[in-house]
Amino acid sequence: MKIDADGFSFDFTDAINAFVFDEKDESKPNYHGLPMKAVDIVAEFSDAYIFVEMKDFHDPDSYNEVLAGDEDDGKAKRANFKWLKNYLKYKYRDTYIFRHAEDKADKPIHYICLLTFDNALNTRLQKSLMQELPVGKVSKRWRREIANSCHVLNVDRWNINFPKWPVTRS
Amino acid sequence: MIEQIKLERFTAFENLSVSFSPGINIIIGENGTGKTHMLKAIYAACDVSKSQKSLADKVNRVFLPSGEQIGRLVKRKKVSTTGNFEVTRKIPSINKSLAIRLSLSNHTKEPAKATVSGAYKQWQEHPLESVYIPVKDMMANAPGFRSLYSLRHIHFEEVYADIIDRAFLGSLKGQADADRRKLLEILQKSMDGKVIAKNEEFFLKNKQGELEFTLLAEGIRKLGLLWVLIQNGTLLNGTVLIWDEPETNLNPKLMRTVVEILIALQHMGVQIFLTTHDYSVLKEFDLQISQGDKILFHSLYRNKSTGEVEASSADNYLGISPNSIDDTYGGFVDREIEKSMGKLGK
Known part of the structure; x- marks a missing residue:
């Protein structure tokens, strides 16, 4: 199942379904249309869902929000960890709520963020994101988890770990 | 300024050439x-x-092969x-590149039997200040070490004695120039x-x-050494600074200061070589x-x-390939995915 989104081309070869979740085209059946944040792609497999969010920092347009009020371009952007972490966190949470309302949160959900950082920075961001999503049954009152796992990785690592879902820059 | 090194069947290298x-x-x-x-x-x-020493002698004392048999530095076959x-080095005053070469066989027992060739005379006519900071701190062990090293045959690579010698060089006459004063102040802070x-x-x-x-933390001793070398004028325009694993015993927060100093030294004309395992x-x-x-990252693999x-060499961080340091973190990413997602996507 091939999906093109935000400058990347995916092929989820074993997916039951995969679609652009934040679809802006009203004519498409999966049109999102709500004032909620949304991840780029949702893919369904027999035992799990994955939510995929891409942030391509080689794309100048991606810089704009991060740049707001900050003159020291590249370095500050990369240093703006908090902004990015919150950006990724709220996208997941709103998507989860949307999918819950669709009655489509019935399998474990893995959140995969595809960024253009090095592995070391990705692991640091992943740690913060896991704590804040949060991943797992973190409250004694929870009967289920809202995220089963969370991974922040670059294109090279994606292709090493997910050979059934190859990704290329489109 | 060092331009290039070529190594053939020497220690770990079969045939390697790196331009700097x-x-x-x-x-x-x-x-x-x-x-x-x-x-x-x-x-x-x-x-x-x-x-003005013999290159073979210096190599033997710096590498310190067993029994001081220089032939042991030939790649084992x-x-x-x-x-x-x-x-190969470039000498700006004569606008010329000169090369010197050390050749030896695995049977060469003494440095005197090794062959030094190339423009050795001219090489020595143009002295080049250099300093090698080894992994282990020597500042705290300085008392008595120099006299012991010169009087007794103790088993220490000469880089340890040399760094103490550099640290004990007297201060330059007069006030330090503005660039050096600025660096000294950063380190003092x-x-x-002061040292x-x-x-x-x-x-x-x-x-x-x-x-x-x-009684000082080893990381602070490293900053202290850098302070001394700047203060006594060892690190000036044209000096070659060689630093093996500057991160050893240094809190990563202090690395910001060290890198700031190294970049400033580069602006002052110091050529810098360092090795690292640290992200x-x-x-x-x-x-x-x-x-x-002017920076190059060299990856040995x-x-x-x-x-x-x-x-392989790259002029920017993302261009380093393979990057053994980031690959370690990549391994963490892989294991985390394996642990939480199992065979999904595989």
Whole structure:
């Protein structure tokens, strides 16, 4: 199942379904249309869902929000960890709520963020994101988890770990 | 300024050639890829230009092979073999590149039997200041070490004695120039004091008094050494600074200061070679360098089919390939995915 989104081309070869979740085209059946944040792609497999969010920092347009009020371009952007972490966190949470309302949160959900950082920075961001999503049954009152796992990785690592879902820059 | 090194069947290297930046050179690679050997060969070549020693002698004392048999530095083979290395440097005053070469066989027992060739006379006519900071701190062990080293045959690579000698050089006459003063102030702020020497013993002096180096954290001793080398004029325009694993015993937060100083030294005309295993070293350079800075990252790695050490160089952090340091973090990413997602996507 091939999906093109935000400058990347995916092929989820074993997916039951995969679609652009934040679809802006009203004519498409999966049109999102709500004032909620949304991840780029949702893919369904027999035992799990994955939510995929891409942030391509080689794309100048991606810089704009991060740049707001900050003159020291590249370095500050990369240093703006908090902004990015919150950006990724709220996208997941709103998507989860949307999918819950669709009655489509019935399998474990893995959140995969595809960024253009090095592995070391990705692991640091992943740690913060896991704590804040949060991943797992973190409250004694929870009967289920809202995220089963969370991974922040670059294109090279994606292709090493997910050979059934190859990704290329489109 | 060192331009290039070529190594053939020397220590870990079968056949390798690396061209250097006139500014900063950062060498990464897994253990056993010969990073320190490369630094030592460069240092020996630099040092003999000033000390007027024989290159073979210097190499032998810096590498310290067993039984001081210099032939043991030839890459190990089952048959008799010869090895060599060649260092090329540019001498701005005559606008010329010169090369010197050390050749030896695995049967060469004494340095005197090794062959030194190339423009050795001219090389020594143009002395080059150099300093090699080894992994282990020597500042705290300075008292008595120099006299012991010169009087007794103790088993220490000469880089340890040399660094103490450099640290004990007297101060330059007159006030330090503005660039050096600025660097000294940055270091003083980080280590909260200045370094003084009394009877071969170093102290950190501040408002609280004088604290001997043996009582200081090793990381602060490193900043102290850098302070001394800047203060006494060892690190000036044209000097070659060679630093093996600056991160050792240094809190990653202090790395920001160290990298700031190294970049400033590069602006002052110091050529820098360092090895590292540490992400924070690479990342600090990535974040602090600006356009116009002269920097090259050299990755030493073993070719998967031949097993021999090869090198690739890049002028930016993301271009380093393979990047043994970031690959370690990549391994963490893989294991985390395996642990939480199992066979999904595989």
